[in-house]
Amino acid sequence: MSKQHYPLDGITVIDLSHVYNGPYATFLMAMAGANVIKVEPFQGEHLRSRGDMGGAALPFAMLNSNKKPVTLNLKTEKGRELLRELVQRADILVENFAPGVMDRLGLGADELHKINPRLVYGSSSGYGKDGPYRDYPAMDLVMQAMCGVIDSTGFADQPPVKSGAALCDFMAGIHLYGAIMTALYERERTGIGRTVEVSMQDATYASLASNLGMLHARGDKAPARTGNRHGGLGISPYNVYPTTDGYVVLNCPGDHHFHSVLDVLGRPDLKDDPRFVSRSARVENFEAVDELLESWTRTQSRNEVARLMLEKKVPCAPVRGLAEVMQDENMHARGSLQRIQHPELGEVVVPHSPLVFEGSTRLEIEPSLPLGASNDEVYGTWLGHTPEELQVLKTEGVIS
Incomplete structure (x- = not known):
């Protein structure tokens, strides 16, 4: 060799x-x-x-x-x-x-x-x-x-x-x-x-790009902290959601991602709902988006949520402890x-x-x-x- x-x-x-x-x-x-x-x-x-x-x-x-x-x-x-x-x-x-x-x-x-x-x-x-x-x-x-x-x-x-x-x-x-x-x-x-x-x-x-972008766009009206939501409040859904045994994160940067989420939830009828029809609409109605998702994730395990979402190519992951990450x-x-x-x-x-x-x-x-x-x-x-x-x-x- x-x-x-x-x-x-x-x-x-x-x-x-x-x-x-x-x-x-x-x-x-x-x-x-x-x-x-x-x-x-x-x-x-x-x-x-x-x-x-x-x-x-x-x-x-x-x-x-x-x-x-x-x-x-x-x-x-x-x-x-x-x-x-x-x-x-x-x-x-x-x-x-x-x-x-x-x-x-x-x-x-x-x-x-x-x-x-x-x-x-x-x-x-x-x-x-x-x-x-x-x-x-x-x-x-x-x-x-x-x-x-x-x-x-x-x-x-x-x-x-x-x-x-x-x-x-x-x-x-x-x-x-x-x-x-x-x-x-x-x-x-x-x-x-x-x-x-x-x-x-x-x-x-530079790692604060999303937060800086929101500051530039909104000035004094920009919130300093957004919790687990997007730092620039420019994407929805984008949050940490509770499950039966922990939490998952989910991020839908595109409309097709959200359509896939609705398919997983068994709610394809909502694809034309004016509150959810576009990313801008979902951002304006992020509380309704989160409520919709959370009502479903609470009934599932974190790994099951991740499995179903990943099968549809939706960015999603269980929130893992360090002991899990190490393995x-x-x-x-x-x-x-x-x-x-x-x-x-x-x-x-x-x-x-x-x-x-x-x-x-x-x-x-x-x-x-x-x-x-x-x-x-x-x-x-x-x-x-x-x-x-x-x-x-x-x-x-x-x-x-």
Whole structure:
């Protein structure tokens, strides 16, 4: 069998990032074949060090498969010099420190490009490096508030609610991956790397398109929150409906979808009802639409509703709990979710990359490793430092 090839074979990434957005970008690189060296302080990156509080061990394992973890004390000059050695051989560096941190360490993009002009330097922060909010601290919850996610989530007559998902972090991570890959493509043509940056605020804005569209159309009359209805109140039916054993969601973007719904409900006589004859009419009469659907869904199980609707090609799904989603047969069949034996966590379900490269089988998932597990491999075998030199670095508090 011929050797498998992956898009980022031969690319080395220095990953200084922590928690979600940077580590997700570098996870995508690792699963595309890149050699990702995860550089952490002695106490571990922030997500790893949350593990003792419960709930963080699995997220760390999810985002750090196929990476080589090393420890490095960047507060020492020898630690900074060791990072420069890594950068000399690297293609990409990723960090998501607050703006200015790397410059204060003498490791900013300009300085590192003097060492390696081919380096693609990727940076992510909450608000970006050059706006008036530059120095504001930012985490996903804060960004959800600033971006309008919280204000647009929930029901109009109730307080706003944060998204259950860490939307802003992962939006930024996906965009950061895209920016770095774009710069890497440019470098292959020009031979020169560049700095790219992504702010969480910038990356999240476009996801509110439906809500922004309603604001543009209705101005002050636009409701801030629409519950489970369409964010732009432009589609009906579009809602969460109760069943005998839970809930389903249903979305009818076109008239033919709604005609199929009426067939499932056994009410084809309503196809010419003026309240339902067009999408605009259904939006104006959304309460009647929802009442019609709900009177039927309440008599059915969620899976039966989904089965009948999907047979008619109506977008519909049961509202599933996370335990169900973790066992999703489609994602496991595709290999995008996999069960692995983790040396610290036992059997766990972790994601593979959503990016599928046809012609190459998915890389085997290598479980996330303990803090500093790759020190000898990276600093010794790869950089060429002798065991004696490594011992001195450990004694001097440069590596742990």
